[in-house]
Every structure is written in structure tokens, then in C-alpha cells.
Amino acid sequence: MSRKNALAAAVAAALALGTVTVVATQSTAAARGSSARPGAGFRAMAAEVRGEAMRTADREAAATARALGFGADERLAVKDVLVDADGARHVRYDRTFRGLPVIGGDLVVHYDANGRATGSDQAHRGALKVVGTTPKLSAADASAAAVRHAKHVKNAKPDAADSSALVVYAVGKVPVLAYRSTVTGEGDAGAASREAVIVDAASGAPLDQYELHQGVTGTGNGTTVGQVSIETTQSGSSYTLTDAAHGGTIVYDSYNSSQSNPKQNARTFSKSTNSWGNGTTSSRESAAVDASYGLAKTWDFYKDTFNRSGIRNDGRGAPAYVHVDTSLLNAFYDDDCFCMFFGDGSSQNSNTPVTALDVAGHEMSHGVTAATANLNYSGESGGLNEATSDIFGTMVEFYANNAGDPGDYYIGEKLNMSGGYMRRMDNPSLDGSSLSCYSSSAGSVDVHLSSGIGNHFFYLASEGTGAKTIGGRSHNGTTCNNDTFAGIGKDKAAAVWYRALSAYMTSTTNYSGARTATLQAAADLYGTNSQERYLVSKAWAAVSVGTALPDPGTGTPSPSPTSSSTPAPSPTPSPTATSTPAPTGNALVNGGFEQGTTGWTQSDNDITNSTLQAAHGGSWYAWMMGYGTSAVESLSQSGIAVPATGTPKLTFWLKVTTQETGTTVYDTLKVNVNGTTLATYSNANAGTSYVQKTVDLSAYKGRTVQLEFAGTEDAYLATTFLVDDIAIG
Structure with a gap:
């Protein structure tokens, strides 16, 4: 189950004393001032400054793990430290258990400028409970x-x-x-x-x-950048495609070595003159020129825009290999070797190499993702991984401002594809396969297709809705909810996405978690009540992820939706009203969760189709609690119309399993209606199967209500509450 767990605990660090204590907080990270910041708000750090920040975080690691409630068998390994313009820090850790790597164990701890922790984002909340490390299988x-x-x-x-x-x-x-x-x-x-x-x-x-191989599956045009300047290195009377200005990035000729060993026949490009390629595939140097140029522009984009020095923010360039394999319609980044590979295309695209500008930006951005959130390359997090590379590959294209390849929101438009492009961010579904709108099936399709949701969000956040011509190409910002609104501009949208990726996303972040992370990033950069944050929420709602925030009423308000046939709902009746008017809300939406998160607001990613537990009906259900450590969760839906006749009831199916013994109540799940608790279930209700529960709603007959399932777990032993097939009638 892909979960982005926010704020299991918070840590206060006094760096001078080297002490760490636990403090209480209720948000992922404290939103700071509302003034706009350059880029994504991160400082540039010299190598020695970053090194000292990493060493400080390493010294804090053991105390941080204890303060977060992690077990004695767990260790934290610092991965990166980012420092905000105001001195706040974001420390990213990987986790091990008895020396074993933990997939989904990564976390980020956030500190303010005074060294006091304001929160944490954890891919897996709390201590790891693993029954031994001796496998049954060899x-x-x-x-x-x-x-x-x-x-x-x-x-x-x-x-x-x-x-x-x-x-x-x-x-x-x-x-x-x-x-x-x-x-x-x-x-x-x-x-x-x-x-x-x-x-x-x-x-x-x-x-x-x-x-x-996390890359663009397709073809490339090796002569797209035209005549450009590239950085090379002279040694004696020879020049090589070694870019000392960008971390020593070297472009090699793989000489058609196989994908399984792309370095086997590789050699450097070396010659006595400093003029490279002829703009066609008749010269092996042409593809190398495009790759060298594209990687340099990608490096410069991250450096100039976000103060990031290379893929891992350590100033080191990654080697790149062109002419990999034969008839390879692909380019890819491999974090194991910290390198990139570019194929030569095939007869399907007239054997044009896969070295276009947005391809280089896409591949290098896979490295940046690996060095930051390290989004798992499957399910919804895999779609976010691909979307991140499309987003920043597109931004590199705008940044380069190359007359032969102007910026647009088409992906791979220079790759000589039969349809003219690989993907379109303004309306992803136009390719016949990509997803433009979120649905519960998003995690089960190919990550290059589910990336369309993130791509669509980014386009709408940047440009808003309506028809436009960008980079000489037609774009039309369509939405999934018929809304219309303005964008915040691509630079602000990119700053929000980069900050969310770097400071708040983890390996298991899904689309709901990405919405939470970008809203937090927008609050950091532009203020909690800013139009930027509001419009980010509008863009997510426009791709069916969550609902829009209330308009803060500052700046130029967004246009209203074009549809005006549905009147605004009337105010909810007061509890003291003497009459019983018809309810003004909707029937309960998506009670079986088969449409994923549609209709529901969740504090954590409780709604899931994970096969680690069973649904009562269908494949989706709500998995609440089950951590074995102190935690609270909430799953709610507002605007539910309780019938005005008969004896209205809430029914749902509940399965409770627990590690507790006896009948003492330790962990609870409460059913709240308009803030009043109507039923409580606990570890004492544990059983082996789902049981239907019924709650009388007669007191709310004819009213519009909010329904909430609120879970609480103490610090010891886990209790899991599974909820499914909820109905009101």
C-alpha cells in the first residue's frame, strides 16, 4: 500500500548541545511568512558547507530515530540536507533494519532556523515491526x-x-x-x-x-539543437567531450554495446579540432553534441533556478553514453551506475538518435528524483516519477530558449514520432492511452500513462485553461470538472513542484500525497492564503485529485466555472430550526471506495486497494490505524444528505484485528457526525471477518451532515480497522 505518512512525531534539535526532544505538532511543516521567495526557496551551498550540514545531520541521526519512536534495530543514514533562505533545514534520511535496506523507510525531518523541528514526512510512519530477519526462502x-x-x-x-x-x-x-x-x-x-x-x-x-531503466520509451532526433556551443576539454593537442564546467560530465560513444553492458565497447570522443558533428546521423558526433548540450542546459536550469549543483547536489556530473545497442528506441537513467544512456532509434523513426533536448532533461531529472524523494517506480508513485521528468524536461526546454526547439508542453515533439509527439501535458488523453484525470485505476496502469495526471496538473497550474499557442504549437487546457481558471505561471509551478519533491515527498507518495506536498510547498513559498496556493488546489481538482480550497480573495480572483446550470447550494439548516427542510447536500459518495479517494478527505492515505488486506466488496477499502505506535487518523466526507423520512441509518462493514489481548480498550475508531461521537469500536471488538455495523441517524433526519471515522492508537501493539461499503439510507 503506497502511503505518504505525515508527521508521526516532531523532533526539536539543539545543535549546540546535540540534544533531541519530542514536541507536539499537527501539520507536516510549519508554513512560514507569506512573502514570495526566489526559486524554490533553497540556498546555494558550497561543497564544504553542504558536507558539514551532512555531518551534523549524521550526528543527529541516532537521537532523531529515538525521538521519532523508531526501534533499537533501526538506523538512519543521511541522504541530503537542504537549507532554506531563512535558515530552515530539511534533512532527508534513508532507514535500515538490522542492517537491511528498508524499501519505503525514507523520511524527511524539517527544522526551523533556530534548530527546532517543525515536523516530518515519513514513507512509513513509526517503528518497524518485523518478525525476524531469517528468510524461509533461499x-x-x-x-x-x-x-x-x-x-x-x-x-x-x-x-x-x-x-x-x-x-x-x-x-x-x-x-x-x-x-x-x-x-x-x-x-x-x-x-x-x-x-x-x-x-x-x-x-x-x-x-x-x-x-x-527509468526513461523515455521512444525515438529521438539527433540534430534537433542545431549549431550550438558546448563545453569541451583540451589535453595536449586533443579535445574530448568532457564538460568541466558541469561537474566533469563526459559523453562517451558506447559503440553499440548492449544494454546489459553499455560500457563494454565505450570510448571517449576525441579529436584534434574542437568542431563536433555535422548535424546528421552520418557523423557519430552529432548525437553526442545534442546529449552534451542537453545535459549542460539541464545542469544550468537546476543551478540557476533552484541552486542545485548537479543530480545529487554535490557538484559531480554523471557520465552519458550515446549509440547504445542497435535499434534501441529508448533513453534511460540508471542510478546504480549514476549514468545515462541514449539509443539510436530504429526503422520506425528513420534511425534518429534519442538525444533531443527534452529527453536529456527528462533523463537527468530521473537522477534528481532518485536523489530526493526517490519515488518508487511502480503504482501512483511511479506515475509521479515519470511526471517529474516530463515536467522538468519541459522546463529545461523553456530555459534553453533554443530557436530550433522552442519551449512547449509537448513531450518528444522532436523525436520524429508518427503522431508528432510522445505525450501532451495540456490534454494527455489525446494520445489515446495516457490518463488526463485521476481514477482508482491510476496505480495499475503503466507509469508512462499514469504520469498524464501529474503532467495535466502541471500544465493547468502553469497556464490555466483555454486555448493557447505556445512555442508555435496549439495547446488547450481542458479540465475534468469543467472548471476554468488562470495559471500561476510555469516558473512558480516548477518552484512548487521542486520544493514538494525535495522537501516533502517520499518514496511512497501517491497523487493524494502529491497534492498535500504541493499545497505545503506553495504555502512555504507564497503564503497559506495566497492565490498561488489556491490555484494549485484548483489545478488538482481539475484533474480529479481532491477539491479546491476556498478562494482567499486576494489578487485577481479566478473565473467561475463555465457551467451555470447548477445553482449554488443553500445554507445548511441550523440545528435549532423548528422545521425539517429537505437536505441540501448529496447522497454519500463512493461508499465502497471503488473510485479511490473521490468524495473523501483523509489525513493519511487510508483508502487503498492493497492486497495485504482484503476488501469486503470490490478491491478498494479504507485501512485505518495498525501502526503499533501513537497515531491518529481521520477519514471524512461532508455535505451528506440524511433522508428526511423514515428511520435513517448509517451502515458499514468493519473488520478489526489486533495484537492486544483482553478486553481493555487501548485503540479506538469513532464514528462522528457533525462532531458528535455516535459509536466507538476498539481492539476489544477484534474478530476474523467483516461485521456490518449500524448507526441510527434519526437525530439528523433531513439535515446535511459531515461523517467522520476517527482513529486513535496508543504507543504499544497495533490494532487495524478496515472499513468498507458505507451507506446512508
Whole structure:
């Protein structure tokens, strides 16, 4: 289950004394002043300053883990530190359990300028409860299971160079000892595609699968940038495509080495003159020129816009390889080798290399994602991963301001594709496959297709709705809810996305979590009551993720939706009214959760189709609590019309499982209507199956109400409440 868990606990750090204490707070991170900040609000840091910040975070790691309630077997490893313009810090950690990597164990701790923690974002909240680290399966058995379960490649076989390794898989509420295996076979990336498969170390059951080459599946035009200046290095009488101005980035000729070993025949581009390529594929240098130019422009974009120095913010360039394999319609980034690979295309696109400007920006941005939120490359987080690369690849295109490839919101428009582009951000579904609007199935489609939701959001946040010509191409910002509104501009939208990615998203963030993260980022940058934050919420609502915030009434208000046939709802009747007017809300929406989060507001990502638990009906349900540590959660829906006749009732199916013993109440789930508790269930109600519950709503006959399921768990032993098939009638 993909969960973005916000604020399990907060940590206050006194750096001078090296002490850490727990403080109470209710928000992911405290929103600061409303004044606008440049870029995404992060300072540039020299290497020695960043190094000291990393060492400080490392010294704090053990105390931070204790203060967050993590167990004695858990360790934190600092991954990065970002410092805001006002001195606030965001420290990103990875987690291990008894020395094993924890997939979904990453977190970010936020500190204000005085060293006091304001909150944390955790991919998995609280301590890890794992029953031993001795697997029932051998590594060989795990590899065999991975081959059987691989779904991204055909004719799968174990990757001899990357054997199965034990991990803790903590993407769901219940961590599992697992094996992470790598298989190879025929897939979208070509004949030697690689896929990660995670299987349960006890049963061999599949837990997750995802492609390891995170790239653009398509073709490229190796002569798109035209005549440009590139950075090279002279040694004696020879020049090489080594870019010292951008971290020593080197572009190699792979000489058609296979994907499984792209470096096998690789050699540097070297010559006695400093003139490269001829603008056509007849010269092997032409593709290298495009790659060198594109990677330099991507580096400059991140540096000038966000004060980020390279992929890992450490000033080090990643090597790139062009002319990989034969007939390879792909380009990809591989974090294992910290390098990028570009194919030469195939007969489907007249063998044009995959080295266009937005491709280079896309691939290098996969590296930035790996170095920050490290979004899992499957499910909704995988769609966000791809969307991030499309977003920043597009922004690189605008930044470069190349006359031969002007900025637009088309992805791969220079790749000589049969349809003229790979994806469109203004209306993703125009390609016939990509998703423009969120639905409960978003996590089960290919990540290049579910990325359309994030792409669509970014376009609308940037440009708003309506027809426009951008970069000489037609765009039309359509919405999923028939709303119309203005955008905040691409630079502000990119700043919001980058800050959300860097400071608030984690490996398990889904689309609901991305909305939360971007709203927090917008509050940080422009203020809680800013038009920017409001319009970000409008853009999410326009792609069916959540609802728009109330208009703060500052600046130029957004236009009203074009539809005017539906009158505004009347005010909710006062509880003291002597008559019983008809309710003004709607019937309860999506009571079976089969439309995902539609209609519901959740404090955590409780609504899920995870196979780690069973739904009562269909495949979706609400999974509340089950942490085994102090926690609270809320799942609610407003504007529900209670029938005005008969004896109205709330019915739902509830399954309670617990690690507690006896009948003492420790963990509870309350049913609240308009803030009043009508029923309480607890660990004492535990059983083996779903039980239908009924709550009398006669006191609310003919009124519009808010329904809330509110969970509370104490610090010891877990209780899980599963809720499904809710109805009012």
C-alpha cells in the first residue's frame, strides 16, 4: 500500500548541545511568512558547507530515530540536507533494519532556523515491526520466484550480475521481510531490459515490480539543437567531450554495446579540432553534441533556478553514453551506475538518435528524483516519477530558449514520432492511452500513462485553461470538472513542484500525497492564503485529485466555472430550526471506495486497494490505524444528505484485528457526525471477518451532515480497522 505518512512525531534539535526532544505538532511543516521567495526557496551551498550540514545531520541521526519512536534495530543514514533562505533545514534520511535496506523507510525531518523541528514526512510512519530477519526462502528460490512473477519483461531470467538481496519492504502498514531480485528479458527498453521484482521472503508472493531503466520509451532526433556551443576539454593537442564546467560530465560513444553492458565497447570522443558533428546521423558526433548540450542546459536550469549543483547536489556530473545497442528506441537513467544512456532509434523513426533536448532533461531529472524523494517506480508513485521528468524536461526546454526547439508542453515533439509527439501535458488523453484525470485505476496502469495526471496538473497550474499557442504549437487546457481558471505561471509551478519533491515527498507518495506536498510547498513559498496556493488546489481538482480550497480573495480572483446550470447550494439548516427542510447536500459518495479517494478527505492515505488486506466488496477499502505506535487518523466526507423520512441509518462493514489481548480498550475508531461521537469500536471488538455495523441517524433526519471515522492508537501493539461499503439510507 503506497502511503505518504505525515508527521508521526516532531523532533526539536539543539545543535549546540546535540540534544533531541519530542514536541507536539499537527501539520507536516510549519508554513512560514507569506512573502514570495526566489526559486524554490533553497540556498546555494558550497561543497564544504553542504558536507558539514551532512555531518551534523549524521550526528543527529541516532537521537532523531529515538525521538521519532523508531526501534533499537533501526538506523538512519543521511541522504541530503537542504537549507532554506531563512535558515530552515530539511534533512532527508534513508532507514535500515538490522542492517537491511528498508524499501519505503525514507523520511524527511524539517527544522526551523533556530534548530527546532517543525515536523516530518515519513514513507512509513513509526517503528518497524518485523518478525525476524531469517528468510524461509533461499536467495535462489527468490530469484526463481522473481522470474515467474516478472511482468515488465518477456522470457525473464535472473540477472547474473545482480543477485537477490534481503530487504525490508515497508511500503504497506505491515513491513515484510523480502527479497529484491533483478531479472532481464525482452521489454520496452529492448532485448536486455531489466526489472526489479520484490517477493515475500517467506512465501515468494510478489509484492512489487518495476522497470529499472527509468526513461523515455521512444525515438529521438539527433540534430534537433542545431549549431550550438558546448563545453569541451583540451589535453595536449586533443579535445574530448568532457564538460568541466558541469561537474566533469563526459559523453562517451558506447559503440553499440548492449544494454546489459553499455560500457563494454565505450570510448571517449576525441579529436584534434574542437568542431563536433555535422548535424546528421552520418557523423557519430552529432548525437553526442545534442546529449552534451542537453545535459549542460539541464545542469544550468537546476543551478540557476533552484541552486542545485548537479543530480545529487554535490557538484559531480554523471557520465552519458550515446549509440547504445542497435535499434534501441529508448533513453534511460540508471542510478546504480549514476549514468545515462541514449539509443539510436530504429526503422520506425528513420534511425534518429534519442538525444533531443527534452529527453536529456527528462533523463537527468530521473537522477534528481532518485536523489530526493526517490519515488518508487511502480503504482501512483511511479506515475509521479515519470511526471517529474516530463515536467522538468519541459522546463529545461523553456530555459534553453533554443530557436530550433522552442519551449512547449509537448513531450518528444522532436523525436520524429508518427503522431508528432510522445505525450501532451495540456490534454494527455489525446494520445489515446495516457490518463488526463485521476481514477482508482491510476496505480495499475503503466507509469508512462499514469504520469498524464501529474503532467495535466502541471500544465493547468502553469497556464490555466483555454486555448493557447505556445512555442508555435496549439495547446488547450481542458479540465475534468469543467472548471476554468488562470495559471500561476510555469516558473512558480516548477518552484512548487521542486520544493514538494525535495522537501516533502517520499518514496511512497501517491497523487493524494502529491497534492498535500504541493499545497505545503506553495504555502512555504507564497503564503497559506495566497492565490498561488489556491490555484494549485484548483489545478488538482481539475484533474480529479481532491477539491479546491476556498478562494482567499486576494489578487485577481479566478473565473467561475463555465457551467451555470447548477445553482449554488443553500445554507445548511441550523440545528435549532423548528422545521425539517429537505437536505441540501448529496447522497454519500463512493461508499465502497471503488473510485479511490473521490468524495473523501483523509489525513493519511487510508483508502487503498492493497492486497495485504482484503476488501469486503470490490478491491478498494479504507485501512485505518495498525501502526503499533501513537497515531491518529481521520477519514471524512461532508455535505451528506440524511433522508428526511423514515428511520435513517448509517451502515458499514468493519473488520478489526489486533495484537492486544483482553478486553481493555487501548485503540479506538469513532464514528462522528457533525462532531458528535455516535459509536466507538476498539481492539476489544477484534474478530476474523467483516461485521456490518449500524448507526441510527434519526437525530439528523433531513439535515446535511459531515461523517467522520476517527482513529486513535496508543504507543504499544497495533490494532487495524478496515472499513468498507458505507451507506446512508
